[in-house]
Amino acid sequence: MIQLLPKPLTGSGPFILLITACLMNCTSTKELMPMTESDILAFHQQILTIDTHVDTPLRLKYEGIDLSQHHDPHAYNSKLDFPRMAQGGLDAVFFAIWTPQGARTDSGHSAIKRHALEMLDLTESTINNLPQFAEIATNSQDASRLHEEGKHAIYLGLENGYPIGTDLQNIDLFYKRGIRYITLCHMTNNDICDSSNDTTEYAGLSPFGVELIKRMNQLGMMVDISHTSEATVAQAVAISRAPVIASHSCSKALRDSPRNLSDSLLTSIAAKGGVVQMCLLSDYITPDPPQDVRDSARAALKQKWKGIDRHTAANREAYRLEWSELNRNYPRELPSVSDAVDHIDHMVNLVGIDHVGIGTDFDGGAALSDCYDVSELPNITIELFKRGYSKSDIRKIWSGNLLRVFAEVERVASAQ
Numbered sequence: 520m521i522q523l524l525p526k527p528l529t530g531s532g533p534f535i536l537l538i539t540a541c542l543m544n545c546t547s548t549k550e551l552m553p554m555t556e557s558d559i560l561a562f563h564q565q566i567l568t569i570d571t572h573v574d575t576p577l578r579l580k581y582e583g584i585d586l587s588q589h590h591d592p593h594a595y596n597s598k599l600d601f602p603r604m605a606q607g608g609l610d611a612v613f614f615a616i617w618t619p620q621g622a623r624t625d626s627g628h629s630a631i632k633r634h635a636l637e638m639l640d641l642t643e644s645t646i647n648n649l650p651q652f653a654e655i656a657t658n659s660q661d662a663s664r665l666h667e668e669g670k671h672a673i674y675l676g677l678e679n680g681y682p683i684g685t686d687l688q689n690i691d692l693f694y695k696r697g698i699r700y701i702t703l704c705h706m707t708n709n710d711i712c713d714s715s716n717d718t719t720e721y722a723g724l725s726p727f728g729v730e731l732i733k734r735m736n737q738l739g740m741m742v743d744i745s746h747t748s749e750a751t752v753a754q755a756v757a758i759s760r761a762p763v764i765a766s767h768s769c770s771k772a773l774r775d776s777p778r779n780l781s782d783s784l785l786t787s788i789a790a791k792g793g794v795v796q797m798c799l800l801s802d803y804i805t806p807d808p809p810q811d812v813r814d815s816a817r818a819a820l821k822q823k824w825k826g827i828d829r830h831t832a833a834n835r836e837a838y839r840l841e842w843s844e845l846n847r848n849y850p851r852e853l854p855s856v857s858d859a860v861d862h863i864d865h866m867v868n869l870v871g872i873d874h875v876g877i878g879t880d881f882d883g884g885a886a887l888s889d890c891y892d893v894s895e896l897p898n899i900t901i902e903l904f905k906r907g908y909s910k911s912d913i914r915k916i917w918s919g920n921l922l923r924v925f926a927e928v929e930r931v932a933s934a935q
């Protein structure tokens with residue numbers, strides 16, 4: 520079992536944190552506010568916290584993880600279960616129903632739609648069989664309601680719109696099944712839009728993608744622009760009648776990854792009232808320090824499985840296992856919570872406190888040296904206090920901003 524707080528911030532014993540000035544140019548945090556570590560942990564446990572992106576359904580499917588049991592993340596390929604959510608004060612979470620991408624044909628679309636529905640069945644039955652721990656949540660009020668009832672809220676998102684195919688009716692089907700955001704694409708283009716990791720096909724959204732966003736607005740589903748190309752983000756922000764979210768993305772100014780958001784896109788998302796949820800995936804936070812042997816092994820593996828998103832399911836699984844083994848053999852030095860919170864600082868300085876949240880990507884590859892799984896999430900709150908964020912700021916980051924956007928998406932849908 521790992522320690523909840525492996526790195527005391529100051530000296531030995533309980534530390535006193537004096538917040539004497541606000542680093543963010545906001546008046547709310549200019550008061551002198553002594554906080555002990557136990558004060559901060561108690562505050563973290565008391566507030567409503569939401570993580571907008573974890574890939575736990577994959578761990579249910581491939582490792583058969585029992586969410587009612589505590590797992591050591593170093594022994595199991597698992598970063599989230601209910602005992603560790605309680606330990607880390609994580610109240611609500613969006614489980615991503617992620618789908619790999621195959622052929623963009625009718626048969627490819629039907630096969631992946633079946634797969635997504637099976638993943639939904641598995642997730643739904645898992646949660647419904649553990650009613651003492653959690654419930655499936657479907658609206659912006661459920662997180663608070665379930666928090667008060669002492670249960671975790673499990674929201675559902677669809678990561679990759681590929682299972683929608685080219686049929687708008689599938690959006691309604693997934694909405695009925697509880698999906699409340701759709702990440703428009705993953706690492707390759709689909710029939711909706713261009714991906715940030717693929718070549719230009721539509722120069723943004725396809726005509727079908729435009730219709731998809733209109734339908735999502737009508738139903739009250741959040742449009743998630745993580746993984747999409749810059750042109751797609753700009754067009755989605757312009758077309759959507761409700762604010763958009765980035766369920767798991769960081770700042771491109773701090774880490775130049777195609778998956779991160781430029782200052783101009785962060786500004787336009789915020790200008791329309793949206794929110795960007797900072798991701799804890801190492802490669803989006805700091806550059807991977809070069810390691811010759813590992814880098815050439817990675818290059819060889821990528822060459823061997825070139826165009827993997829278009830391979831068969833069996834090949835994609837073989838690639839996933841080989842990639843995991845390579846990373847086990849050549850682990851990278853993990854960034855820290857401080858490195859991650861640099862991204863929050865940058866975004867807050869750029870667009871203000873109302874447009875930033877947290878979407879970890881745990882169970883999808885995320886890990887920090889001092890926040891390795893959900894049990895260590897309080898370390899983020901400690902770092903935020905250390906940097907001068909107020910309690911009100913931290914509440915916004917942990918859930919207030921996302922719930923404001925979610926409620927606005929619902930309001931736009933109901934105002935048709």
Ligand SMILES: [Zn+2]
Pocket residue numbers: 678746767883
């Ligand atoms: Zn992702």
